[in-house]
Every structure is written in C-alpha cells, then in structure tokens.
Amino acid sequence: MTDPLPDRVRLIISRIFSVPLADIRPDSGYASLPGWDSLGQLNVILSLEEQFGISIPPEAGESMLTVEAIVRALPSLIESRGEQYPT
Amino acid sequence: MSGKLEEVDQLQEAGDEVRVRAQLRRAFEQEPTLPVALAIIQRLRPQARQHAEPCRAWWLRSFTVEPLFPLLEAAALLEGLDLEQRTGDHNAYAQEILDPHGPLYRFKPDVVFLAVHTRDVLPELWDLTAGHSHADLQGRVEQIAADLNHWVMLLRSRTAASIVLFDFLQPVVPSDGMLDAQSVDGQSALIGQLNHRLRSIAASLEGIYVLPLDRLGARIGLERFFDERKWATVRMPFAAQHLWAVAQECLRVVLPLRGKVHKAVVVDLDNTLWGGVVGEDGPEGLTLGIEYPGLAFLNLQRVLLDLHRRGVILAIASKNNPADALEVLEHHPAMLLRPHHFASIQLGWDSKSRSLRAIAQELNIGTDSLVFVDDNPVEREEVRGELPEVLVIELPRDPMGFAPALRRVASLERLRVMAEDRNRGRQYAEQRARRALRSSAGTLEEFHRSLKMEVTVRELSRGEVPRVSQLTHKTNQFNLTTHRYDEASIARMLVSEEWRVFTYSVRDRFGDNGLVGVAILRRDADAWEIDTLLLSCRVIGRTVETGLLAHLVAASRASGARVLRGWFKPTAKNQPAAQFYAAHGFECVENHDGATLWSLELCAGRVDWPEWLAHPAQEWLS
Secondary structure, three states: OOOHHHHHHHHHHHHHHOOHHHOOOOEOOOOOOOOOHHHHEEEEHHHHHHOOOOOHHOOOOOOEEEEEHHHHHHHHHHHHHHHHHOO | OHHHHHHHHHHHHOOHHHHHHHHHHHHHHHOOOOHHHHHHHHHHHHHHHHHOOOEEEEEEOOOOOOOOOHHHHHHHHHHEEEEEEEOOOOOOHHHHOOOOOHHHOOOOOOOEEOOOOOOHHHHHHHOHHHOOOHHHHHHHHHHHHHHHHHHHHHHHOOOEEEEEEEOOOOOOOOOOHHHOOOOOOOHHHHHHHHHHHHHHHHHOOOOOOEOHHHHHHHOOOOOEOOOOOHHHHHHOEEEEHHHHHHHHHHHHHEEEHHHOOOOEEEEEEEEOOEEOOOOHHHHOOOHHHHHOOHHHHHHHHHHHHHHOOOEEEEEEEOOHHHHHHHHHHOOOOOOOOHHHHHHEEEEEEEOOHHHHHHHHHOOOOOHHHEEEOOOOOOHHHHHHHOOOOOOOOOOOOOOHHHHHHHHOOOHHOOOOOHHHHHOOHHHHHHHHHHHHHHHHHHOHHHHHHHHHOOEEEEEHHHHHHHHHHHHHOOOOOEEEOOOOOOOHHHHHHOOOOEEEEEEEEEEEOEEEEEEEEEEEEEEEEEEEEEEHHHHHOOOOOOOHHHHHHHHHHHHHHHOEEEEEEEEEEEOOHHHHHHHHHHHOEEEEEEEEEEEEEEEEEEOOOOOOOOOOOEEEOOHOOO
C-alpha cells in the first residue's frame, strides 16, 4: 500500500497485458498496447476498482485509456470512495 | 518496482515446475486479482499441456461472466486443470440448448454452466412494480421451474458434460419491505421456492450440481455484492471487489467435479488444535472450550470434524512427547476430536516435512494430496521448502481466523458423500490391524489366506455411478490407463451396448472395504478392450488385482470374444502396475510413446482366480 500510485498502476497494466514493466510508459494505453480492447478496458476498470476499493462511473472510465490518464483520474475517485451508496 | 510474482521467472528458467507453481499459488493466495491471474496464465499457459488436464467449459448465461474467466483459468492451472472457457450470447441460453447443431454441442464441453439472473428470467418477480398478483407470480414461478426442468433434461440428454446451475439471487431489499417477511408467498418466498425447485431438478439426475450464488451473496452481504451501475453499464451483477468470491464458488464445484481434490489434512497440535503448549502448560493449562479464547480452537476442530464427515482423512504432525499429546487427545473434556478421528498420528521431534512424508507413506497417498495446517510460520516455511507440492494453509496470526481459513479451501469440497467416504476413518484403523497381521503371518500366501477376503463382482448399477466416477478420479497407483470419467460419462456407459462396466467390492476379516475396484470394457468387433482397470490403494498388493483380471478373462470369453486386450499408460504414479499384464501372460503387441498395448488370446490364455479369494457368485468362472 506504500507504493506510489503511478508504480501501482504501471504494475497492474503490465500484468493485465503481459508487457514487461520496463516497457510501460505514461502514454501506453488503448491505442498502443495490443489486447487493450473493450474487454481489456473492462479488465482495467475492474482491476482498478478492486485494488483501490473504488467504483468508477462510466463517464470517468471512458477517459481512462492511458497510464497517464488513469494516474490523473485516480486521486479524486479515491478521495470520494466514502460517498458511494450501496445499491 | 516489481511484485513477488515476477521473481518466479528465474525459477521457471531453471525448469523447476513444482516450485514455480507453489510460488505462483502463493502469489495468487495473497492477491487473487485479475492482473495477477492474467500474469499467472501468461507464465503457465505455455506448459499447460504437460502439467494440466484439459477441461472445456461452456457458459450459458444471462449476464456478463467474462471477467471471471482469467481468475478461474489461473486458479485451475495452479491445480493442474487446463480450463478452456467459451460463452454463448447474453440471454440466448434457451436457443443454445435447443439447437442440436449449435456451438454449445460442437464445443464438446466437459462442464456447462447455466448462470441466469432472477431479474432476467423473472423480471416481474424481481421488481413488483408491474403489479402482478401473488397468484400470478406463483404461476410464473411454476412456469419457469418447468422450463428450467425441460432445458436441463434436454441438455442432459444431449451432452455428457457435468451441468452446474447457478441458483437465483434475492434482491437486496424486497419491494414490499417488511411486508414481504409477513407473507408466505411474497417475493422472497417465491424466489426461495424457485431455488428449491432448482435443487430438485439437480437431484433428479447424475452430474447436475447447484452453485449457491444466493448463499454467497448472503455471506458477503448483498449491499456490497451487487453493483447496480455495473449491471446498468456492462450487465454484470456483482461488484469488482467480489469477482474472486464468485470465481472461488465456481472452483468449489469444478475442482471436486474434476477430481482435483486434496485427500488429507495434517494438523499441528500446540497452538493450532488447542491453545497453549501441552508439554509446558499441562492438559489443565490449555485453552480450549466454548468460551473465548478457547472457542477459536474449538471452531477449528469443528471444521476438521466436518471435513472428516465428508471423507477427508485427518492426520497429526506434532513435535511433542507422545504421552503428553495422547493424554489430551484421549481425555481432555473439551476435545471434539479423538485419536480415532485420525488415520495417522506422528508425534516426536522429527521435522514437519519428514512427518508429512511418513503420513503419506502410511496412508498410501502422495504428498501432493496433503493439506498442512500449522500456526507456526517457521514450520510452514520448512514444509514449503522441502515439499512444495503440499498445500500449506497460510493461517492468520489471530486464532479466531483459523477455522474460516480452512473452510475456504476449495479442494477440500466434495459434491457427494458416499458410504465409502463416511467409513474412511474406520477403514484406516482396520488397515492398521491388517498390517499387524501381516508382520505376524509367515509366508505371503498364509497372510492372504488368513485375511479371509471375499470379492463381490457386479455389473454396474445406477446407484454405483458416483462411486465409480470418484474412483476413476482418485485412483493413481493401480490404475492401468488413468482415464478420468465424470458421473455423466459413466452413466452413459450404463445404457450403451458398446461398454460394460464391472464393480468389485472387497471385504475381509477386519471389515468391509466397500466398492474398491472398477473395470470398464469396450467392445471392439471380436475383442474386448480394457479401457479402465483400477483398484483402490486400500487393497492393492493382496492379489485382488489378479482376481479382477481373471474375472475379465472369464467374462469376455463367456460373451464370445476372441481376444482381450488393454493399454498400460504410464504416469508419474502408476509404476506399480507397469508389469501387470506381462505378469499375467499377456503379450505386448504395440508400443506407442511409452504406452503399451497388451493382448491375450482367449482360446489359449488363462488367468487363474486366486483360490483364497472367496466370491459369493461364481457362475462366471465356469
């Protein structure tokens, strides 16, 4: 839990798409990584939700298509996780 | 930064597959997530063919299940199962079942899941706003139950696959609020009825199982289990946080279904089975009972007793003076478990790995069938280092967590419990008596005579199908081909002209071993081929094997066959049976990648029934 956020995201992306960690750059994403299609994106969103204990609404998820964009979006999602209602 | 998981790459380069799997298993235990699952698949997939047994699963579903696939695939690979999964379209399950030439049947699945959400199959019952009367809703439930019955029967008749039915979820809060609980035919009651009908459907035929999703939702808490936004956006009912719980529930069915189970649990004593150290605190100083904190240890004993009742073997490996430990086991008033519950008790000062080896040897099972439960992380590491194939349970530091940790182990689940399972504890005690006789008897033949063995041969009956399937999965040593068959496949042989299945039950002066031998024959023109010949390790080495073969020779000859033949397919464990056909006068006629085909001309060759084996019905011997 002490890992800095960008490193955690890079590790998650590296494992999901079977790409060596060293090859994951800030702009790696939907357009550049093979396998990051719509099902790949669902895996990314579900993994982030699980790892950070958050719920990502589709309007936020739609723009989380690169490592950089994910790292940018996460802090506010993490901050607001207490506000979510049970269904 | 990189995780523990990436460290296995070096082990993998060194070719140490057992250790690679142990390490990956541990990484997955600590972090059972999609990224870790995908990383495990990437590492194990290339060797899957050599180390894992294929299993094809088709998902009939009304909702999105795909995110479960990597979790299931990774967990299955770690248990030696190569799971290949496919799914049909959302809500197309009825058409897929009905179309005999559709993709479902072309896929030739080993397992078919039927995962349908209450809100898809019965929207008017999920959401009462449409205003149907209770009588209407009752009628709808009957109608859906009848449809389900029809679909499942059709599926059963068209595929030999095992069928797993998800039961139906309740809403978080019933539409009628507290009124619902006052009614015998309200929303909750009707969904409950539907689930009851589902269980009746499953119980009516072989090879159909219920996956209690509703129970899982209750365990987790439906408020947290559901994610309404996920439902609205990707048609997945559960929250990301609980995907692993759903996958685990699936594994609890799939692993026992495919025989990927652990046979025995080995427990430590001090600070595991009871609180305190008997050698220092004395029996009176131990913590054990219905009050806190003794309850933590009592609860672990309850789990062990539950496992014992379903046929899991229990054993002890403890560093203790035998007299001290036995005093507690025999006489402590709060103990639920007594010495007779344990098939092997290793007390002394040996390392745990040596004790585990001794237990495996005494029980005649592989160390890879053992689960190890010990509160001491140092002992756990020692066992992980020496015996990476053993499943070591990572107990939490707080003893209150011991019992839940053991309950979570999917490979200790059983889908059926048969008389043979319930009696297993007693049978191991009888086995000890047999060993004592063997060391006192003179020659081997005197020993065989003194056992007063009696073999009952039967043609397979419906009631024996589960046990026969179980034996094909569990028997590794005296098993000439190691073909594994699920219940549905065995049930098909029952009604086929092409197959004949014989079962063998053995009793002796010490007790009844139950159904321990199986022969499966396939007709091939004027020959019979032995597709499967196996005998439980409980009775091997007592000439019963020869009796089985003598019976097959006699039965084949009686049915007019000219030749009896059979393959020997070597595995890591069936070497004891390698010379079996040769030793009984069969000739080797083919050798194919190490597998050998053996043949006996029935007009000339013969195999004699050992005269010390009694057999109540003997007409087939003449």
